[in-house]
Amino acid sequence: MKGAELYDDPVFLAGYQQLRRERRGLNDELEIPALKALLPPAAGLRVLDLGCGEGGLAQWLAEAGAAEVLAVDASASMLANAGQHPRVRYHRSDIATLELALRSFDLVVSSLALHYVEDFDGLVGRISRWLSPGGRFVFSVEHPVITAPVQESADRLDSYANEGPRQRKWFVENVVKYHRTVSSTLAALREHGFQLDMLAEPQPSEALVRRSPHLAIHRERPPLLLVAATLRP
Numbered sequence: 146m147k148g149a150e151l152y153d154d155p156v157f158l159a160g161y162q163q164l165r166r167e168r169r170g171l172n173d174e175l176e177i178p179a180l181k182a183l184l185p186p187a188a189g190l191r192v193l194d195l196g197c198g199e200g201g202l203a204q205w206l207a208e209a210g211a212a213e214v215l216a217v218d219a220s221a222s223m224l225a226n227a228g229q230h231p232r233v234r235y236h237r238s239d240i241a242t243l244e245l246a247l248r249s250f251d252l253v254v255s256s257l258a259l260h261y262v263e264d265f266d267g268l269v270g271r272i273s274r275w276l277s278p279g280g281r282f283v284f285s286v287e288h289p290v291i292t293a294p295v296q297e298s299a300d301r302l303d304s305y306a307n308e309g310p311r312q313r314k315w316f317v318e319n320v321v322k323y324h325r326t327v328s329s330t331l332a333a334l335r336e337h338g339f340q341l342d343m344l345a346e347p348q349p350s351e352a353l354v355r356r357s358p359h360l361a362i363h364r365e366r367p368p369l370l371l372v373a374a375t376l377r378p
């Protein structure tokens with residue numbers, strides 16, 4: 146299961162929403178601060194948010210002055226719970242088949258959604274056409290050392306070079322995510338005209354682990370990969 150099938154599944158959704166409500170995930174303390182640190186000032190920008198979920202990042206960008214935010218997600222359930230803002234427009238679509246007008250955005254963001262997309266290279270090609278020259282693409286995904294193992298394991302890395310789908314148990318059986326190496330992620334960006342601005346692998350500080358002990362495991366290996374890139378003019 147992946148995409149809308151996964152996020153509209155009632156058992157998965159209940160587990161995921163509880164995780165987010167109780168702030169037990171990585172999002173609030175690690176991922177969102179690291180992603181925001183890579184974003185350009187939003188004032189006046191036309192923004193596209195891919196896999197927006199309940200729209201927290203989209204609304205934050207609108208509040209930070211973005212001219213407009215198109216927030217896209219495949220899941221009806223996630224969009225039904227999304228918060229409203231006059232400059233955020235929600236659109237239900239699978240990222241894999243999304244088509245948008247040429248040069249219609251200045252910034253494309255995505256928070257923890259692109260590891261569900263099989264054809265990353267094709268998506269980066271489309272994003273390069275949606276962005277205006279000099280536009281930015283900033284995204285986070287599960288780190289490839291986490292997605293690589295065929296058998297999920299906290300202490301063993303295997304199959305790193307073998308890209309493709311992986312099945313995991315996450316609230317439900319058979320959650321499908323796609324493993325890609327760091328180098329092929331960066332190669333796709335270069336191939337489609339992007340230059341790399343920053344790569345980040347945030348891990349919790351010791352002080353953060355003292356406050357939030359559930360994050361301790363993430364000092365062992367990086368849970369997240371964040372990338373910021375600019376489309377060459």
Ligand SMILES: C[S@@+](CC[C@H](N)C(=O)[O-])C[C@H]1O[C@@H](n2cnc3c(N)ncnc32)[C@H](O)[C@@H]1O
Binds near residue numbers: 148149198258
């Ligand atoms: C881990 S959640 C992150 C949500 C949001 N970005 C956030 O940080 O709160 C992943 C989101 O990606 C969406 N998603 C997964 N695969 C998708 C696809 N192929 N097309 C559109 N949305 C997708 C899911 O519906 C879900 O809302």
